[in-house]
Amino acid sequence: MPVHECVCFVLFSDNQVLLERREITDRFGDVALNIPGGHMEAGExxxxxxxxEVEEELGVIPISYDFLCDQPFVAQEAQLLHYYAVTEWAGEVLAQETAQVEWHSIESQLALSAADRAALHAMRKGLNNRSLAKADTLSH
Structure with a gap:
């Protein structure tokens, strides 16, 4: 089974993270919260x-961002998710390719996939390490 690489991004502001709410296309018609992202194109x-992807999904341009972690994920296909924290961007956040986006406290106990939970854990850990070092922004 081929592994598809994707980049996921956590917009972070005022101790809150931006998540997307999508309908799950199964027989129950459930909804799910997840960290937005998209597939890497060949050679990208x-x-x-x-x-x-940040511009396509949310209509903003990332200015300051930092790598968080890689996580494997299997849904309809095997994926390797590359997570990034985006802490500064230009433009107004608007849901472009999903029904809805929502801000949630980074400390919230949300029903997320194991991969998304691991990414938020890496982000909290990074924020704690940076605050101990008295750094005030994430940057790439």
């Missing part, structure tokens, strides 16, 4: 996918 670098 992670940074290029990040810049393209």
């Amino acid at each position: 670098k992670q940074r290029d996918t990040l810049l393209r």
Whole structure:
């Protein structure tokens, strides 16, 4: 089974993260919260996918971002998810390719996939390490 690479991005502001709410296309018609992201195109670098997907999904341009972690994920296909924290962007956040986006406290106990939970854990850990070092922003 081929592994498809994706870039996921956590917009972070005022101790809150931006998540998307999508309908699950199964017989129950449930909804799910998840970290937005998209597939890497052939020959594309992670940074290029990040810049393209953030603009396509949310209508903003990332200015400050930092790599968080890689996580395997299997749904309809096997994926390797590359997670990034985006802490500064240009433009107004608008849901472009999903029904709805919502801000949630980074400390919230949300029903997320194991991969998304691991990414938020890496982000909290990074924020704690940076605050101990008295750094005030994430940057790439």
